[in-house]
Amino acid sequence: MAVKPNANGGPERPSSAVAESRDSRGLAEVLRQRLQAVDIDAKRRSGTEAGMEAWYPYYAGYTEEFAAQVIEASNLGPKSTVLDPWNGCGTTTRVADVQGHTAIGIDINPVATLVASAKLARAQDAIHVTGLAGRLAAHSLSAPATLTSGDPLRKWLCPALTRTYRSIEQGILADLAVRDGAVLSPSAQALPPLAAFLVLALQRAARHFAGIKTTSNPTWLRPKTHAPRHDAEALTGVWLETVRAMAMDLEAAEADAHRTGSQVFLGDARNLPLGDSAVDLVVTSPPYCTRIDYVVSTSFELAALGIGDKQPSFDELRRTSMGTPLARRAAAPAAETFPDEVASVLTRIREHPSKASSSYYYKTYAQYFSDSMASVAELRRVLKPGAAAVLVVQSSYYKDIYVDLPELYVAMGQALDMRASIAAEYDVNRFLAQINSRSTAHRKSTSHREAVVVLEAA
Numbered sequence: 001m002a003v004k005p006n007a008n009g010g011p012e013r014p015s016s017a018v019a020e021s022r023d024s025r026g027l028a029e030v031l032r033q034r035l036q037a038v039d040i041d042a043k044r045r046s047g048t049e050a051g052m053e054a055w056y057p058y059y060a061g062y063t064e065e066f067a068a069q070v071i072e073a074s075n076l077g078p079k080s081t082v083l084d085p086w087n088g089c090g091t092t093t094r095v096a097d098v099q100g101h102t103a104i105g106i107d108i109n110p111v112a113t114l115v116a117s118a119k120l121a122r123a124q125d126a127i128h129v130t131g132l133a134g135r136l137a138a139h140s141l142s143a144p145a146t147l148t149s150g151d152p153l154r155k156w157l158c159p160a161l162t163r164t165y166r167s168i169e170q171g172i173l174a175d176l177a178v179r180d181g182a183v184l185s186p187s188a189q190a191l192p193p194l195a196a197f198l199v200l201a202l203q204r205a206a207r208h209f210a211g212i213k214t215t216s217n218p219t220w221l222r223p224k225t226h227a228p229r230h231d232a233e234a235l236t237g238v239w240l241e242t243v244r245a246m247a248m249d250l251e252a253a254e255a256d257a258h259r260t261g262s263q264v265f266l267g268d269a270r271n272l273p274l275g276d277s278a279v280d281l282v283v284t285s286p287p288y289c290t291r292i293d294y295v296v297s298t299s300f301e302l303a304a305l306g307i308g309d310k311q312p313s314f315d316e317l318r319r320t321s322m323g324t325p326l327a328r329r330a331a332a333p334a335a336e337t338f339p340d341e342v343a344s345v346l347t348r349i350r351e352h353p354s355k356a357s358s359s360y361y362y363k364t365y366a367q368y369f370s371d372s373m374a375s376v377a378e379l380r381r382v383l384k385p386g387a388a389a390v391l392v393v394q395s396s397y398y399k400d401i402y403v404d405l406p407e408l409y410v411a412m413g414q415a416l417d418m419r420a421s422i423a424a425e426y427d428v429n430r431f432l433a434q435i436n437s438r439s440t441a442h443r444k445s446t447s448h449r450e451a452v453v454v455l456e457a458a
């Protein structure tokens with residue numbers, strides 16, 4: 001499917017059909033009843049990931065089961081267009097694709113688009129790619145790549161493994177990721193599914209041998225001082241094993257029949273590469289207001305893609321990501337420019353007595369809501385009339401100030417003339433903020449909730 005389709009891009013379908021199917025009750029009510037009936041919640045329980053969900057366990061992701069329930073409950077016509085503008089590890093795009101829809105996934109982090117694209121690989125291709133993989137592995141041992149000074153992967157892998165890694169990667173890209181005579185760069189573009197599949201397998205294999213220093217904060221990854229030494233054969237052996245295991249996951253997980261032109265793109269939810277009224281459904285989960293640094297948590301994989309943590313592109317990616325803990329250069333928007341409910345939370349943060357509340361913290365929260373408003377406006381633009389966006393969001397705290405994100409997304413949707421409501425909610429007893437004991441010092445009790453917010457375009 002070409003990006004920037006004309007005003008009615010995607011398979012045409014009468015918007016009334018969308019509205020008709022659930023006009024009387026609205027998708028929110030249909031979802032409420034469905035999610036209650038099937039008794040599932042969005043939360044992915046860490047350690048429970050299996051098969052393809054274990055390819056890259058994204059701590060902020062939702063389950064495939066949840067995405068499947070939401071898409072089915074939406075009563076879409078065949079081959080409808082399903083978008084996830086914060087696609088992460090591609091749960092929505094994978095499920096929508098297997099259900100026969102045209103799935104479009106956008107993410108600002110090239111590691112996320114790599115994982116999401118790999119999940120769109122065809123089992124038939126993956127099963128038959130072991131021959132190519134074997135040849136690339138043998139070549140990497142006989143002709144390892146030249147080590148380039150400043151290669152960011154050198155911080156995580158020893159020289160022998162870095163050369164083997166680069167040799168295999170160059171082979172995959174030269175054979176499976178060439179467009180108009182140019183080899184694609186995985187840090188700047190989403191790779192086609194089969195190339196992404198092999199590169200993801202390579203990253204997973206290399207991670208076994210990397211010197212990764214973990215801290216109490218699982219999202220804060222750092223390289224060890226010295227990368228452990230290993231033989232090149234160790235990496236090629238684990239890579240070939242990982243390719244075989246992932247191909248079996250694909251084969252086990254799928255019905256190939258229905259698949260259509262689904263794609264993932266490196267992009268920004270604040271400026272979607274899609275025409276107006278092009279999308280039948282959005283199923284997504286924006287970054288929460290919990291200041292999780294997705295970019296730092298993918299530091300190893302970013303280094304494998306050639307983006308080292310000392311490079312300007314790493315800092316730029318951190319700064320432009322939604323929910324970033326970094327203050328941007330631009331001045332923070334005034335609280336009064338937001339819908340009342342958002343303005344009230346921002347004002348309370350700005351006036352909080354604790355250190356840097358009126359400066360740094362106010363700014364990072366205002367950045368977050370400015371990004372959310374711009375992104376929700378884009379959702380309204382690309383959704384067909386009567387179509388809906390289903391967002392999973394979690395509440396959080398700033399010191400003792402409760403940031404009820406589900407209600408704030410409802411307020412932002414209403415401020416943008418969308419029909420907005422909460423279809424389901426769940427208590428959350430495990431949340432990342434609890435790793436920072438100081439963050440709970442300001443409040444006697446803490447209760448978080450995760451909710452399914454439905455925004456319907458008028």
Ligand SMILES: C[S@@+](CC[C@H](N)C(=O)[O-])C[C@H]1O[C@@H](n2cnc3c(N)ncnc32)[C@H](O)[C@@H]1O
Pocket residue numbers: 058060061062063085086087088089090091092106107108109112267268269270284285286287288294320321322323
């Ligand atoms: C909560 S995660 C989504 C997880 C996803 N639902 C899954 O199941 O894997 C949010 C994602 O938003 C991405 N992101 C952050 N800022 C973005 C932006 N401005 N545009 C697009 N994606 C962005 C992050 O890289 C992260 O992958």
